[in-house]
Amino acid sequence: MAAITMKNIVKQYGDGFPAVNDVSLDVRDGEFMILVGPSGCGKSTLLRMIVGLEDITSGEMRIGEKVVNTVAPRRRNLSMVFQNYALYPHLTVYENIAFPLRLAKRSDEEVRRRVTETAKLLELTEHLERKPANLSGGQRQRVAMGRAIVRQADAFLFDEPLSNLDAKLRGQMRTEISRLQRRLGVTTVYVTHDQTEAMTLGDRVAVLRKGILQQVGSPRELYEQPVNLFVAGFIGSPSMNFLPASVDGTFLETPIGRFDLRDERKASAVGDRDVVLVGVRPEDFEDASLVSEDKRAAGALVRVHVDVTEWLGNEQYAYVPYEAPRELADQLRELSRELDSDQMRTQAVVSLDASSLITAGDEAELWINTSRLHIFDPATGENLT
Ligand code: ATP
Numbered sequence: 001m002a003a004i005t006m007k008n009i010v011k012q013y014g015d016g017f018p019a020v021n022d023v024s025l026d027v028r029d030g031e032f033m034i035l036v037g038p039s040g041c042g043k044s045t046l047l048r049m050i051v052g053l054e055d056i057t058s059g060e061m062r063i064g065e066k067v068v069n070t071v072a073p074r075r076r077n078l079s080m081v082f083q084n085y086a087l088y089p090h091l092t093v094y095e096n097i098a099f100p101l102r103l104a105k106r107s108d109e110e111v112r113r114r115v116t117e118t119a120k121l122l123e124l125t126e127h128l129e130r131k132p133a134n135l136s137g138g139q140r141q142r143v144a145m146g147r148a149i150v151r152q153a154d155a156f157l158f159d160e161p162l163s164n165l166d167a168k169l170r171g172q173m174r175t176e177i178s179r180l181q182r183r184l185g186v187t188t189v190y191v192t193h194d195q196t197e198a199m200t201l202g203d204r205v206a207v208l209r210k211g212i213l214q215q216v217g218s219p220r221e222l223y224e225q226p227v228n229l230f231v232a233g234f235i236g237s238p239s240m241n242f243l244p245a246s247v248d249g250t251f252l253e254t255p256i257g258r259f260d261l262r263d264e265r266k267a268s269a270v271g272d273r274d275v276v277l278v279g280v281r282p283e284d285f286e287d288a289s290l291v292s293e294d295k296r297a298a299g300a301l302v303r304v305h306v307d308v309t310e311w312l313g314n315e316q317y318a319y320v321p322y323e324a325p326r327e328l329a330d331q332l333r334e335l336s337r338e339l340d341s342d343q344m345r346t347q348a349v350v351s352l353d354a355s356s357l358i359t360a361g362d363e364a365e366l367w368i369n370t371s372r373l374h375i376f377d378p379a380t381g382e383n384l385t
Contacts (some may be wrong), residue, residue, distance in 0.1 A: 001187050002154040003029045004050060009059035011045050011211075018057070019045045021211035025253055027155075032181050032188045034202035036195060037104060037234070038338060042211040043191045047159055050189060052076050063154060082385035083160045085144040087132040093119075097146040102150065120151045120178070147178070153331040155187040162197065173276040195235055199223070207231050209338075210374045223349035229381035232279050232374060233339045238317065241348040242335070242376070243278045244328040252278060255322035256348055257302030264372050269375045269384040275328070276384070277375035282317065282351035287358055288365035298367045304348075309360045318358055320366075 004027040011020040011310040019043040027033040030097045035043040048054035050063060052073035061068050068076055072204055079100075087096050095102075097118055101111045119125045122142045133141055141161060148156055159175075162170045178201055181188050192198055196207045199219040207214045207222065207230075215227045219235075226232035249268045251260055261267045287302055308319040324332050324346075350366060357363045375384045 001029050001132075001185070002206060003027060003031075003062075004155060005062040006046075006050075007047065007058075007060040007062075008326075009049060009061060010057045011042070011049060011054065012057045013336050018042075018211050020049070022059070023208075023211075023228050024212045025206055025213060025216060026188055028186060029185055030180075030185045032190065032201060032203045033196045034205045035189060035191045035208060036193065036198040036205055037208035037214075037331075039193060040053075040210075041208040043193075043208050044159055045078075047157055047189060047191045050155075051078055060206050062080065073278070076155055077154045079148035079151065079155070079216065080157040080159065081144050081148045081161045083163055085132075087140060088141055089132050091125060092145075093132060093135070093143050094128050096126075096143050097150050099147060112149050115146075116289065118146045121149075121183075122146050122176075124221070134308050137165050138173060141173055142176070145177070149180070149184060149186075153186070155189065156181070157189040158188065160192055161190075162192075163194075177201065187279075195237060199235065205235075208236060210316055225383070226241045226374070227383055229277065229279075229335060229376050229383075230338070232376070232383065233335060236281060238282050238349045238351070239339065240279045240281050240374070242332065243280065243322075243348065244378070245276050245278045246325075247274055247276060247341065252276070254278060254302075255324065256304050256320055259300030259302055259368065259370070261299075262300070266370065266373065266375060266385055269385070273377065275378055277328070279376055279377040279383075280348070280368060280373065282349045284369040284372045285350040285352070286367045286369070287352050287356035288367040290356060291354060291367045294368060299370050301365055303363060303365050306358055306362050306364050307360060309358065311354075313354065315354055316352045316356065317353055318350040318364070320350060321346060322348065331378060 006023055006025045008020050009020055009023045012018045035046060039041050049056050056069050095116055097115045098111050101114060119128055124142055124146060127139060145155045162173050174197060180334060190201060204216055204218055205222055206216045209230050215222060215231050221230060222235045243254040245254045247270055251258055276289055301383050304320045310317045354359060377384055
């Protein structure tokens with residue numbers, strides 16, 4: 001096992017902005033690190049530079065103590081699992097898993113022992129004589145993982161390994177990968193564009209945008225203290241609501257209502273700005289009629305028009321349409337496009353308790369937990385709270 005240390009890593013393909021731009025990131029020995037971000041943010045390029053499939057334009061890449069910038073991929077002792085599994089169709093499951101050991105000219109006895117152990121770990125024992133064509137998607141994925149873990153690599157690298165599976169299987173494989181990684185304790189870097197995978201799998205998550213590292217932290221840190229609008233909007237589902245607000249003393253005038261910030265720390269975060277973006281997670285709203293008197297007084301109340309509701313059994317979503325003020329419309333449009341969500345500029349999403357009786361078409365009173373809201377600078381996107 002080994003730590004992976006990246007220092008000021010740059011990848012420049014052509015004349016445009018760098019695909020990876022000055023990324024410094026330490027993956028600790030035994031850690032499960034997720035690289036996440038929207039399509040084109042540079043996460044696969046970064047992974048490919050770790051493995052050695054892509055040259056590094058500048059910066060330093062270390063595996064353990066050793067600088068590997070110019071070390072050939074097969075000498076880095078890393079195992080990679082690709083999106084498309086890359087199994088050999090003419091070989092049995094046994095031989096697919098055995099492949100790296102055969103390549104390393106291990107004895108038949110060692111191959112048998114290791115393949116048997118690996119197959120047992122991945123519950124593939126019954127399928128060892130089958131060919132990949134006769135396996136389900138999930139089984140194929142397990143064979144690909146088997147091939148990666150059968151030899152004692154210093155680290156595992158995964159490039160969107162679950163993206164070809166259906167949603168149910170993806171959920172199942174997620175827990176399998178998590179369990180396996182914890183059991184083996186091997187340093188792992190895992191690339192995904194899926195924030196749910198990022199939040200559930202990793203010890204820590206590195207969020208990339210346009211080649212630039214935005215924030216590294218535990219899933220909880222990213223969720224509770226996102227450094228900017230981008231991370232705040234990317235992490236969490238449904239996404240955080242960003243409400244444009246004009247500032248009037250400690251009051252904020254938003255498209256869904258005017259309310260008092262109350263919290264002094266939040267008020268001081270606003271500083272002398274005239275306009276801010278207020279970030280409210282869907283679950284930080286509640287149906288005001290279900291909130292106790294004490295709690296009502298500790299937060300803010302707004303009266304809104306709900307135009308659609310979705311009942312999910314254990315909770316429900318209410319949608320509150322609004323129009324963003326013209327001066328912030330362009331910026332919110334840009335953010336919506338990047339985050340692939342229209343929610344940032346046209347509606348607020350509210351998560352309500354399943355017992356709430358608010359229905360589509362209602363004028364409803366909502367309570368906002370102001371102690372949990374975030375204040376963003378609309379010009380820089382920085383989280384001021
Ligand atoms: P995706 O999830 O879509 O694979 P990604 O976040 O993994 O995206 P990369 O594949 O690392 O992103 O690509 C980052 C940027 O570098 C993109 O703008 C991409 O077009 C560019 N890029 C990637 N590979 C090459 C290449 N071989 N030549 C030129 N440009 C490339």
